[in-house]
Amino acid sequence: MQYAIVDIETTGSYAAASGITEISVQVLDAGGVVLERFETLVNPVHQIPGYIQALTGISNEMVAEAPLFEAIAEKVYALLHDKVFVAHSVNFDYSFxxxxxxACGYDLNANKLCTVRLSRKLLPGYASYSLGRLCEAVGIGHYNKHRAGGDTDATVALFQLLLEKDAEGYITKSLKKTSREQALPPNVPKSDFDQLPYxxxxxxxxxxxxxxVYVGKAKNIRYRVSSHFSNNSTGRQRQHFMRYVYHISYEECGTELMAAVKESTEIKRLWPRFNASQKKREDLYGIISYEDQNGYLRLGVDKMVRGKQLLNSFxxxxxxxxxxRQLVQDHQLCPRLCFIDEQLFDETMHRLLCGGACEKRETPERYNQxxxxxxxxxxxxxSFAIVDRGIHHDERxxxxxxxxxxxxxxxxxGEVQIERPEQLRxxxxxxxxxxxxTNMLFAYAKxxxxxxIQFDQAS
Structure with a gap:
């Protein structure tokens, strides 16, 4: 078995919209001896943002005459094919x-090892597992930081140390198909994934x-979480998950519908950083009622504020x-007394609906009825209830x-007999x-x- 230790510099944080500016590969044998080295700048066909130029020292001028990736693709593929792809936060480098x-016609499907995850297991107890701080802590020289060659040299030295520390064969176990080590984000404990239910x-x-930072729903929690990490998506969301997720928790629900309801409420409550949908604040409106100075009950629409009572809400x-407007038509109310725009009800319709209350020709007592x-x-x-299976066999x-x-x-x-909505409350x-x-539940009920379980209107 041979290992390909890889480091790249890029124009951005995810492969779908960014390019590689530099790549370094060192091939090691099973004992950790370096067999081959390759390193080059790459023309990314993208502008390098200023903050990345400041971090890496790689400028647009430096890569202007560098080869395009397609010119080195065959060489890179030959170095990586049939090797174990190793990197610090491996899923980032691998995705790029x-x-x-x-894009150049080569299909890379390599086993992966993440030196962050391996270090957490084989070198436990350090405050930080970033490449620079970890190397400093264990006495590895890390020179030419944030350049592909310097970072690869440091990762090679770190991996050689990990090979020495691996007395129980943890690295070999991590490469098995049944292990999740290759797919999980570098900072997520495997125990977090192992506890997820089906x-x-x-x-x-x-x-x-x-x-x-993210809330999701699932018909099967374990499968859904796994799908976030097991695919090779080059999109922004997956790369953010890989970089920023440190812990996974969950809450079981009886059904997929309950999970969808819970997800929606949690997004509104927590406002997670990486949830895009449903993050829109909603004003609540409703129909109000009051009696005017002439004794007529009037209806209108107003925004919900604390302390205000609404007849219903929207x-x-x-x-x-x-x-x-529907209430006005169904109950023959005066559009003017309900503040309906007169353009929506012409004079003829107004006369059909209104018995003269707006002109005091109909008494308040009769109109108010x-x-x-x-x-x-x-x-x-x-009022209705959606009843389905529960988490446990003896509940719904x-x-x-x-x-x-x-x-x-x-x-x-399961023994409770549901008869009235008040009972369920x-x-x-x-x-x-x-x-x-609300839209989800009415659609589901239909x-x-x-x-x-439909309750009588009088309930």
């Missing part, structure tokens, strides 16, 4: 090299300070206005929609509603009516 080779739920990626202003009917309708929007999962809005979810004993945990969840 594999992508560049693939059940529906949500999973959390944490950074080095413990803060949640996540979009247009939804609230549309609902009010219809307003009260409309208000009672809003109070009796559909339950998601409660209360008067048209998501209320909460939880688990109930004692068992479920309340959650903050949002439009994504698609899977056999899992729905």
């Amino acid at each position: 090299v594999k992508s560049q080779l693939q 059940t529906p739920g949500v999973y959390y990626f944490h950074d080095d300070k413990g803060k949640v 996540h979009h202003l247009e939804g609230a206005k549309a609902s009010l 219809r307003v009260l009917e409309a208000m009672r309708y809003l109070e009796n929007l559909p 999962s339950c998601i409660l929609v209360w008067r048209g809005s998501f209320y909460g979810m939880g688990f109930i004993s 004692e068992y479920v945990t309340p959650y903050k509603e949002n439009s994504t969840i 698609r899977y009516p056999s899992k729905i």
Whole structure:
């Protein structure tokens, strides 16, 4: 078995939108003896950002006359093919090299070893496992830092030390197909992955300070988390996961639907750095009621603020206005007394709906009866429960929609007979509603009516 120790310098943090500016490869035999060396600058066909020039010392002028990657692809592939690809934070270097080779017609599929992960196992107890600080701590000279050749020299010396320390054959075990060591981010303990269940739920990626940086849902938590790391995606998100994720936690849910609801609430609550979808703040609107100075009950739309009571709520202003317009038509209310734009109801429609309340030709008592009917309708929007399997065999999962809005979810004993929605409110945990969840639950209820317990409007 031979090892190819690799280091690259690049124009950016992920391969899909960046290029290689320098590459260094050293081939070692099974005992750690260096057999071959290769190093060159590369024209990345990208501008090198100023901060990277400052870090590496590689300028646009330096690479202007350097070979394109396609000119060295055959050589690089020959060095890496049938070798174990070794690097410090290996998935970063591997994703770039594999992508560049693939663009030149070469399909690299090598076993990988990460010297960060190996060092955490074989050289435990150090404060930092960055290449520079670890080399300093163990007495390895690290010269010409942030250049491919200097970093490769240091990684070779580190790997030779790891080979010496590996009395129990941990490196060989890490190369087995059943091991996750090749795929996991460099700083994530394998124990975090090993504890993941094969059940529906949500999973959390944490950074080095413990803060949640990503929340995901899954039908099978273990498979889904594995998919984030086992593919060779060159996109930004995967590279961010590889670089910033230090810990994985999870929460089991009874069903995939519960996981989707939990994910949505957690994204809104935690605002994780690497979640792109659903990160939009929602104002809450609703229909309000009050009595004017002439004794007429009036309806209108207003934004939800602390302490204000709404007859019902909507996540979009247009939804609230549309609902009010429907109430006006269904209960023959005066559009003007409900602050409806007169352009939406012409004079003819206004006369059909309004009995003269806006001109005081209809008494407040008679008009208010219809307003009260409309208000009672809003109070009796559909209530239903979505009941499905639980985490354990003797329980069921339950998601409660209360008067048209998501209320909460939880688990109930299989022996409990569900008769009234108020009964379920004692068992479920309340959650903050949002439009994504509400739309999801009504769509699910329509698609899977056999899992729905519908309650009477009077409940």
